Amino acid sequence: MAYVQKLKYLCSKKASPHKHKRLRKMGIQNSDKIPMTKDLLMKYTLLALCAIAFLSYFAWGLPSLVISLISVGVAVGCDFLLSMVMGSKGPKNTMSAAVFGLIVAMSYSLGLPIAMATETIPTLAGGYEQYMYPAIISAFGLIVFKKLQGLAGRKYVNPAAIAKLLILGLLFMPAISSLLPADHVAVIDLQNPLTESAFEGFPSYYPMETTIFGSTLLTSYAIDPANPYTFGSFENPLPDVLYNMLVVKYHGWIGGFSSIIVMAIGVLLFAVCRRYIKWRITLSYLVATVLFAGVMGFIYGGDPILRIIFHLFIGSSIFLAFFMATDPATTPITHTGQLIFGIGLGVLTILIQVYTGFLGGSILALVIMNLTSPVLDNVGKLRQQRKKIEAKLPDAKHDATFMTYDCMRCGACMNVCVNALSPILIKQAHDKQDANKLMKLNAEYCAGCGNCNFVCPARIDLESYTLGYNMSTKDGKEIEQKFLNGTEDENIGVYTKIFSAKGSVDGQDGGVVTDLLLSGMQNDIFDSAIVVKRTDGYWAEAVVAENIDDVKEAKGTKYIRVNMMAKLKDLIAKGKRKIAIVGTACQVRAIRRLQKILLKKYANLELTIIGLFCYEIFDYQKLKEETKRLLDVDLDLAEKTQIQKGQYIVQIDGKEHSVSVKELNAAVEKRCIHCPDFTAIYSDISVGSVGSPDGYSTVIVRSDVGQKLLQKLDLAKGEVDKEEVTKLSILKKKRAQKNMAA
Template sequence: MAKVAMTKDLLMQYTLVALFFIAFLSYNIFGLASLLICLISVGVAIGCDFLLSMVMGSKGPRNTMSAAVFGLIVALSYSLGTPPGMMYTELIPTLAGGLEQYLYPALISAVGLIVFKKLQGLAGRKFVNPAAAAKLLILGLLFMPVMSAFYESSALLPQDHDTLLPLQNPMITDEGWRAIYAWKYGGEPYPSMDTVPFAANLLACYSNNASVGYYVTTGEIADPLPAVLDVMLVGKYHGWIGGYSSIIVMLVGLALFAVCRRYIKWRITLAYLVATAVFSLVMAGIYGGDPLLRTLFHLFMGSSIFMAFFMATDPATTPLTHLGQIIFGVGLALLTMIIQVYMGFLGGSILALVIMNLTCPILDNIGKMRPRKRDEQEILSGQHFATTVYDCIRCGACMNICVNGLSPVLIKQARAKKDANKLMSFHAEYCAGCGNCNVVCPAGIYLESETLGYNLSEEEAKEMEQQFLTGTADEDVGVYTDIFSAKSSIDGQDGGVATSLLVSGMEKGLFDAAIVVQRMDGYLADAVVAENVDEVLKAKGTKYVRVSMMAKLQDLLKKGKRKIALVGTACQIRAARRLQQVLLSKYPDLELTLIGLFCYEIFDYKKLKEETERLLGVNLDDAEKTQITKGKYIVTVNGKDYTAKVKELSEAVEKRCLGCPDFTAMYADISLGSVGSADGYSTVIVRSDVGKELVAKLDLTKGKVDEDKVKQLSVQKKDRAIQNLAESGYW
């Protein structure tokens, strides 16, 4: 059975079903009022979304499913219920029982969708949770002056939160309890008491029977723990609609996490719950009281448990990295605890959430995965199914699935902002082309195309040619002014021309540093900086594996280097040119010389090593030299050549190469390769004034090029790319 690709719409559908289930069961506690509030909030959200889509057009497209989810979250994070121990219930507008309890959710839903979803989204991303921010704005700030004229208690900070549940002193005095029961029972006699257990306070607040707390106080209920567990876990009659039953919230939340595990940031929930439990024990140690009861309160009060599963995990307003998510969850727990204990704001989790949301730009860069050599991580199969493309929802799925540990979503953001420094630090060209990020992206974004080495669009290609290249444009080999065969006096692969160009350029001051690829451990290679001739000579020879090079360019720029050469394959040259276009605005004196290598395909190191062992019976790490020429793969070990057909290495080919149409590194200043030249010679294609100057200063033995062979392989690679991209659904 084919696996259904996750999309944003499908993700919203799953979330909507989960929230609907919680909302429907809330009828058992809060009655018809909770269902009406849900209908009103959802209706207002969908209506505002529809109207704004007509006004904003493509800048604010209609998204009914997302609006419905938002409306339900607004409703389920709204407080209902009349706790029997609450002294000021009739003075709190949101619980007054009249039209107010329907008016405020409607206002929160409208303001949240218009201001904090649509308008905030125009900034390119959402910075604060829309439902939490709108609730704080409406109930805490905008209407507080109005409410204070009519009510003695704020909707967010009821007066009895400090008297009924004083978290800095869990034991209420006899005088405080006398006031509560005198109010509740019209001044009737009650037993004398010195203190009231915290369990009685919880039961007075959350149960539907005031006498339960009373009996705990008098000692008629000797063990209140079962009653407290029942209230805190099974059914609370006061607080957030969505948090009425902690068990229901946890079961539904965990089911949603299981279904959408790649897209739900469950680490935030786990970190929040664990940290809340720890901080509860710390507070119990500081202020006294039963540590278990305090932990139950902080963990399972409605605003805490619902927020942990359905608001704190909002992908758009939370960190992308795993470590960032854990820090976010711990910080959220700490702030919530401080706000509850020292402000008496028991629903303080929403204020804490908004504060932590604002830290996300910092947390996104903490724990960012580092690029790595490809391991055995799963390579997904499937096409790019999305018919509708949405804005990124910041779920982080692309980061988690990348076989090379890249951050596709951060690369996309950096490209949109033309932030060259971030693109280099993110190793934005180091893409294997596996397509995992495309397959898992629920927003339908073709993330692979955001990497720097990806194929150029027609517009990009023309712009790049006009900006950097000179000469005649050829459909198959690109723009060039000269093409010839050559060898140098340096002993190197295919005539040592690449090495000679670097040595000559350094000696004549055309560049003062070069980024080259050098074997490090066995056949493993990495990009290195060569700042003198000896370092250039150490990097002689072709390495048929992919490495990350752009971070080295960043290092050189930080050191003040401005004349830099780079030797790379077609995808690396494309990446360098894209960066050069951005960098020139910051470094107008930057002189970047790009030497491109003919490349039909490169290989994954581990797989190439396995295939070499299988086909040739030798260890690739022992190779003195490797060469691909005339359809043959040649490995030299202990002076002896071992040969296999290149096509037998198909299992080791990097997938990115299958969609690359560029054989001759069309956007380099000079392109080099053995195809079209005699043994011991390189084909040299000069493409720019920079390349012309570099070649002019070099003493070369020239020969004739068979241009037809070069064009033949160029066409062959281009046709293969078109076919593979079409079959993958990306063409």
């Protein structure tokens, strides 16, 4: 059942009381509430931009509002028309289009007051151009860089930024000499702010050398160039610079008219949508800009404070930092990647402004850094860890509709994953059938908690794409038809034989699994096996067994979950094509899903999957704590552990300590309560102690591969109590249904 269907069911009257308890655990306090959606996020952003657009009227007058209306109208209109033409490939997204249109308007440059007479584009220059070019940028950006670029699977550059650069720069510069505002190119020599020659053509100023930079800023960016000083003095223009750069300036982007207002509204938006907006980019950009501007001040001299203020607050910088640099679709998804992105953006901005004289350097720097995002996505990915984290889910937000959108790359799913996975990257790898990427991302290690689905504002069913997640009926039938054969039993799965057996090796519950592995290696059914071995106390990891000694060293059951994919990836990379894997039901599901993908690339790949009966497994850290509390033993010193007749048994120094499995509920892995599979129904052969007498194992043969593995193996066989196996299978299935795993 898809996540949206689950949530609808939870909110329905049909849901039983325990379902509403789960609803409250998910953060939903009332049955008519669901978490943040993309539309809601766009509404908050649109409100923030509208506030800036409205307030800009007091600096720029009515034309700034007209430009905003034109840009939004063109963007929304193009979005509507394209949705009719493109259909499902380009669905209508009015709210997102409106946000895009406003960003285009807010990033429209108005030029220098002292250059108004010669500017052709700025609003205050008059003429139809002041409205034509924002409309062109809005249409071009939405069609080419928002809609068509989206067909590639992701957006590589910020649509508003690249559209502005192309329309105002590259496309028309050969034909029209001044489509970029004249002040955007080589007005101030930032490499030499201490000499009068650096400002040739400007009014002559003779203040102290360290104030020339500030005087020039005032001359260029004050409302009245003839009398720029209001609060400061001729010798100390810093107060006036602060007023112009922070409170109100009459130059640059409409959205940058007041740095204080933009920052206040931006911070408020970040606070409301903190889980979904990439504030780390803004923070690292601002810090990097301050530090690198200080370095430039040290290199070239001048007042360092003035230089820092200039690079932080000139025209576009602040608006870009809060409303463009954080665009989720074109920026890195990992926290580390976001920090690197912000630092790179700050450094590039200053380099462009200092060494090219292009004072709109931040927008060019943004486009350049956007192109690094696919690489930065792979930097600092969250990794699986021993100690699980408890993710705190956000409060739900009211929204009456359920719609699914393309991923907006906010990264919220990664922040709440209890196993530190990357759910959206796993889904994208699954969509591309990229087996290597799935293995690299530990796609089978999902805990089944549903946190990723809950926080996703695009309402994407991320949980179902993790390899270990429960099979749909359709997927399960495909696996059975492709890999299994025999009689179908609704409780224990497809099988040809079921019997009780005892192996020749002294192992757990008859040592059958060890015998199967040894027989497979000796008869060349497989040349390596992925098994689980204790490596540090009771902590266990997946290891590769390539000989008899390796297999024997790994014997015995470990009741904690391990990552198998990394070892499978390594073996395939080494050219191994005959591989055995021993795992629990969730691991078997993951391997089968992956096997379907791998066979398309490696047709000669032969996997032998031995499944283990499993009602539940434990979190290593919590199991240690619970056994210490209940049995007063150190689990890391255990020689052997076993679950038998409802008891968890720990053997230390030859002495057995036991506790009811029910008393260990606090240590059970969360995903186990969602899993309906007790007997690993998609394996080639399943093995477990339930249904057999002491010292024996129940064996269920499910495929020709499983039958082949048994052919040359001499096992002592006995009768099995199938009803006992069926009983536990039904209990686990009912528990899963109760906890909405199916």
